[in-house]
Amino acid sequence: MEIQGLQPKIENEVCLSGEEVLNLINENIRDPNIRGAYVRIFGKDESGQYIIDMIMDKKRILAIECTILNKKEIIHGEEALKKFVELSDLPLVATLYPLDNESFKMVLAKNIEVFSKTPAIPLQEIFKREAKKTIEGAITEAREAREKEIKEIERETEKIKEEKEIKIPEEITINVKGDSEGKVKEALMGYINLLKGDINRQLKGAQLRATRINAEIGKGTVSLIGEFYITANDGNPEVLKRRALFLINKHIPKIMKSTNLKPIIKDLKVNVVVGEVVTSMEEREREDTSLWKLTKPPTHELAPNLHLTIDPKFKQYFTGFARTLLKEIEDEGIIVDNLDLEILGGVKEFEINIKLEGKSKELDEPKLRAIISSLAKRHASELSKIVGKYIWINNVTVELKQPTAAELSAKAAEILKKKKEIEKEVEKMLKEAGIEELSYLLEDKKREIEKTVIKPRIDSAMETLRKKLQENLKSIPNANLRWINVNHEPHENSIEISVKASLAKVESEGLFGVLSTFSEEEIKRKAIDTIVRTIREVEEENQIQIKLKRLDISVR
Structure with missing residues (x-):
């Protein structure tokens, strides 16, 4: 017989006769919650050994199967009953499984074939002494009632299966309230299709059967209430529902890309159906989370040009963030008139909105917005690890004006002042450490850099300069x-050179036999112009500043 998941209440109990087996059965099925029992009995006689499996209610045998061990043969129904009554006066070993109403029906349903072959005979008729004498009459009386009971059991079985089997019809329902209804519906449909594909790929054997989403469009937001039904043939429901909820959340930000509305989760519920087991997991927005958009937190002034809008209980986390951001923006050369940071949320995440009003001569608004976003995201990522909550930059607004000359001068003076303060601080630290000059520490490093980086560049530039001077002076x-000599001396940020050159004046015959010549001063002037021009060309090509320390030109 087919039984699954049943635990025996009595196991391998030795009984001297069928009557003792019946007493054992009656004692263990008295409970009103017990509908019947499954009993396995081991017995033997001179011709062999037998295992008899029975399903019974509190009054009758409903199904019986006998396994003849030495012949490896199985008999059912009337034959099994006749064999058992032959053994009922002998010692028997019984194991008993009580059945409640549901398990009773399911065991019968799984063994309906054996049940159909077994006449429903009262228990006392087969467990009494010398039952083999009256068994034929009992079988005849039970045959007529059997056909009616078979039909009734089949109806009950179908009913149980229908109750147990959970059917989820394929369904997609999307309700949208507010403006841009069509656009939001289209975005949600795309989200559902994307989610379907991801579930099919990542959750083996699972599929999204039904989805119901209610969306309400607000000012720049869309609130979502959704319920998802995912079915699978097998697998751990607890694992499936968590993985499914992860995928559902994973794709929600993509709704914003096509609608320009920030999705806010009000209530998400995922129902996972695995066979006959249904488990659910819900992600609901907490009450205080739903209110933070309606009630603006107070604003705290951290500096004349720095304001932080945040719930006081989270202020300690973001004060340093705000001050650091202001300093780094000012380090970019921005005159900050006002920097407002609005921090919203706090239950599951923090949303940061930044507004800057200031002046800049070099940066425009898009570039500065990108710089601020980059700085804020980096610090938000670091802070997220500390507070243990997701922090994201929602919006950065920049309003820039051109600074006046006085403001630029003031900014320059402020930078110089800070530079002097830093230099003094460094000198103080060096003195405290017993170091008089920083150059002493850097001398070796400086020589190494000169040797490996600077010197090759200088040598290359000087070689180029010599060649060009020779070519240009010859023209x-x-x-x-006649000759040229170029000496150089490298300094920190430049090269000082000394140039000595000797030229010979040439007289040539001009038109009509008249001698054509230039004066020595004119040749010198042309030579100086040529040398200066060549130096500037080499400077630009090699990105090295060349200073002409000494120039000596002789003309003969």
């Missing part, structure tokens, strides 16, 4: 370059 008309 001066009515003069020949």
Whole structure:
């Protein structure tokens, strides 16, 4: 017989006869919640050993099966009954499984074939002494009632299966209230299709059967209440519902891309159906979370140009964040008239809105907005690890004006002042450490840098300069370059050079036989112009500042 998940109440109890087995059964099925029992009996006689399986209610045998162990043969119904009554006067070993109403019906349903072959005979007729003498009459009386009971059991079985089997019809329901209804519906439909595909790919054997979403469009937001039904043939329901809820949340931000509305989860419920087991998990927005959009937190003045709007209980986390952000913005050369930081949320996450009013000569609004977003996101990520909640930058607004000359001068003076303060602080720290000059510490590093980086660049630039000077000086008309000498001395940010050159004046015959020549001063002037121009060209090409320390030109 087929039984699953049943636990025996009595196991391997030795009884001297069928009557003792009946007494054992009656004692253990008296409970009003017990509908019947499944009994397994082991017995033997001279011809062999037998295992008899029975299903019974409190009055009758309903199904019986006998396994003849030595022949490896199974008999049912009337034959099994006749074999059992032959054993009922012998010692028997019984194991008993009580059945409540539901398990009783299910066991019968699973063994309906055996049940149909077994006449419903009263228990006392087969467990009494010498039952084999009266068994034929009892079987005949029970045959007529059997057909009616079979039909009734089949009806009950179908009813149980219908109750047990949970059918989820395929359904998608989307209700939207507010403006842009069509656009939001389209976005939600795209979200559902995306979610379906992800569930099919990532949750093996599972599928999204039904979805119901109610959306309400607010000012820049769309509130969502959703219920999702996911079915699977097997698997751990607890694991499935958590993974399903993760996927549901994962794709919700994509609604914002197509609607420009921030999705706010009011209530999300996922129902996972695995066979006959239904488990649910709900993600509901807490009451205080739903109110923070309606009640604006107080604003705290941290500095004349710095204001922080936040719930006082979270202020301690974001004060340092605000001050650091202000300092880094000012370090970018921005004159900050006012920096407002609005921190909303706090239950599951924090949303940050930033508004800057200021002046900048070099940066425009888009560039500054990008810089502020980058700075804020970096600090938000660090702060998120500390407070243990997700922190995200929702909006950055920048309003810039051109600074006046006086403001620029004031800013420059402020920067110089800060520079001097830093220099003094460094000097103080060095003195406290017993170090008089910082250059002493950096001397080796400086020599190393000069050797590996600066010197090759200088040598290359000087070689280029010599070649160009020779070529350009040779092109001066009515003069020949006799020789040129270029010496250089590197400094921190520049190269100082000394140039000595000797040129020979050339006389040539002009038109009508007249001698054409330039004066020495004119040749010198052309040579100086050529040298200065060549130095500037080499400076630009090599990005090195070259200072002409000494220039000596002789003309013969």
